[in-house]
Structure formats: structure tokens, C-alpha cells
Amino acid sequence: MKNGCMPLIFLFLIVTGAAQAAMPSYDVYGSWLIACDNILTCEAKGFVQGDDDVTSTMPNDRPINGSVDLRFIRDAGPDGVIEARLAAGFPFGLADLRVDGRPLLLDRSAWALNTRDGITILSGKRPEVVTAFVAQLRNGTMLQVRDGIVPLNGLSAAMLHMDDRQGRLDGVTALIRTGTKSASAVPPAPLLPPAPSAHRSIVLARRERARLMAWTERTQAKLIKKQSCDSLDKGTDSLLETEAYGLDKNNALILFGCSMAAYQGTSLVFVVPRTGNGQPEPASLPSPVLIEGDTGDEGSIVTNPDFDVATGTFTDFYKGMGLAYCGASHEWRWDGHHFVLMRMTFQLGCGGSMSGDWPVLYRSKVQQREQRTE
Structure with missing residues (x-):
């Protein structure tokens, strides 16, 4: 009986594409970090850091508001959910967004803008919308959000690293190095590791x-x-x-x-x-x-x-x-x-x-x- 079940188990693993947990990674490219966890959900995040030279990037040398960041979060797998998220500690609208002084062209119907607890977040989750957004940013120097900025040096390298870790290079789901490989060629997301369930601890006398x-x-x-x-x-x-x-x-x-x-x-x-x-x-x-x-x-x-x-x-x-x-x-x-x-x-x-x-x-x-x- 056990021997008869083994081929079925292997077939299940092949069909579902079940994979072992991946090694987490954390890399830095310019003003951008790229972090991938043990199931290859990756987050690329850019923001002004202490050693960034941004003293002359705003018109008329106005002070820079550093409480803003841009991130791209993507799940692993052929159909991995993707999100572009711009967050700032001040109110802003789509009309306040510029790349190197040029207005950013965004489809208002494809983006959600919300403010909560003093943080304004612009979010887009449609793959084609995120791809177009990356295309407008990748050759720029900085994204301006009113008097705040997100440096773009390192963005392309971080996104390329994300494509690489998730097995998307030279494929239709890649964001940077695109190609003709179908989405089905992208490896499945690794399995989550099991962990102990919650339990109330013993009270010591x-x-x-x-x-x-x-x-x-x-x-x-x-x-x-x-x-x-x-x-x-x-x-x-x-x-x-x-x-x-x-x-x-x-x-x-x-x-x-x-x-x-x-x-x-x-x-x-x-x-x-x-x-x-x-x-x-x-x-x-x-x-x-x-x-x-x-x-x-x-x-x-x-x-x-x-x-x-x-x-x-x-x-x-x-x-x-x-x-x-x-x-x-x-x-x-x-x-x-x-x-x-x-x-x-x-x-x-x-x-x-x-x-x-x-x-x-x-x-x-x-x-x-x-x-x-x-």
C-alpha cells in the first residue's frame, strides 16, 4: 500500500510545483533596497537615506521632506500579485507627482489614494499599470512628491534583482529584462515552513x-x-x-x-x-x-x-x-x-x-x- 502511494505523492509535487522554502536575501543598490523572504515575496523600497546627496535636487534649493518612500511588492509564482505603493507623511495627489520635473502620467482609475493616521498612500495593483509606472521611472533621477523626493538611483538594479530571484528574467512577467518566455516558465512560490501553534504559557509559582x-x-x-x-x-x-x-x-x-x-x-x-x-x-x-x-x-x-x-x-x-x-x-x-x-x-x-x-x-x-x- 505504501509503495503504491509514493508515485501519487511525487506526481502531486510535480503537478503543484511544490518547492522548498528559499533563502531570504537583502541587497542594496544606490538608494534602493531589495528584500526577498523565504517564500520569495520580494519588496523593493526606495527613500532618502542619511548619506544620499540630495542637497541640490529641489527647485530653488527648497528644503527636502524625507518622509516619503516608494516600494514595489511582488509575490513569487507565475500569477504572483504585484503592488506599487507610494507613501508619504503628508497629503498629496496625482498632480503632485513628477519625475525630474516632468509630470507623471498615471491613469486615475487604476490607482487608489487614501490617507490614514497622517500617512497618504497611493497604490496600484494591476500588472500592466505597475509595468507602465516602472517604465516612467527607470531612466529618471528622482521622483518628486510635492516637497519630498524618492531617489531613483538603484531602482532598475533592485527590480532586476527581483526579476532574477523570482525566475522572471527574459519573460513576459519581468519588469526590467523582459522577453518571450511565457508566465508558465516562472517557478512556483516556495512552501511556507510549518511553525508551532499559539499556546498560553505556563504561569510559574x-x-x-x-x-x-x-x-x-x-x-x-x-x-x-x-x-x-x-x-x-x-x-x-x-x-x-x-x-x-x-x-x-x-x-x-x-x-x-x-x-x-x-x-x-x-x-x-x-x-x-x-x-x-x-x-x-x-x-x-x-x-x-x-x-x-x-x-x-x-x-x-x-x-x-x-x-x-x-x-x-x-x-x-x-x-x-x-x-x-x-x-x-x-x-x-x-x-x-x-x-x-x-x-x-x-x-x-x-x-x-x-x-x-x-x-x-x-x-x-x-x-x-x-x-x-x-
């Missing part, structure tokens, strides 16, 4: 919490001292996450506050056996390998950690600047043996229209399903 904290502090004294987590004043210590949480019947999560900067703090993370078998160990927190030298592990010291007891989700949130216009965030869950990455966002260059609005580099099946039910 006060006595057990104190025992686990003391045990960890004693056995990991060298690491705690190395990270200067043992010499905090009371004021600083009260601002940091130092706590114990039950992961399951056998293990607990221990956080020791370590340092506090102007707008964020760090904590050491340990996994501790509740039964007494074994020793407290620094947590292993998986993360995508983005550059040569990455270990695939965030290490045991994290920034702005938080543990959601209602879902058993452990998170961090690192801000590259106070308003979070760059940084990284992760979500993990315990599977009974180790932490599993659920989601990651990342943006290296600081800028754009919204704080904390960073490209997704990793997502999971459970995380997507829970988002739909929120």
Missing part, C-alpha cells in the same frame, strides 16, 4: 520562579558578568526585562536585564530545565543568514525582548534610531525542544514614511493563519 532565577544567575555568572548584567543600578534595572516564564512542563525562559541606552535596552536569554535535569543554557534564537559570516543565530542577548504569555511568542525589536526608521524584529515560539523562527523584519538604511515599517524577510504558515483571524 513564585517559589519556582525564584529558584530558577537564582540557579541561572549562579551557573551562568561568568556570562552575566561579561555582559555587565550584574552591575545595574536600581533605576536602570527597573526599565529592563528580568523575568521567568514557563515554556512547557519541562522548560522555562529566563531573561536578565543587561543594559539601557537612550531608547532601548538589552537582556540575556536562557532556557532552563524546570525538572533539574541539565543546566541553564544561553538560548539559541535562529535567524536567516543574510551575509557571509552570519551564524544563523541571533545569540543569547536581545534588544527590547517581550514574551506574550497568551500565545507563547517571544519577540525582540531593535531600533537603529529613536523613531525606528530602521532596525530589525523577530518572533519565535518554543516547540518543546528549541525556539523556532516565526517572522522577521529588517531594514538597514534609516528613512521612509513610517517607523517600524520594515520589509519582511521570514514568515511562517501559522503566523499567516493567525494574522487572518485577528
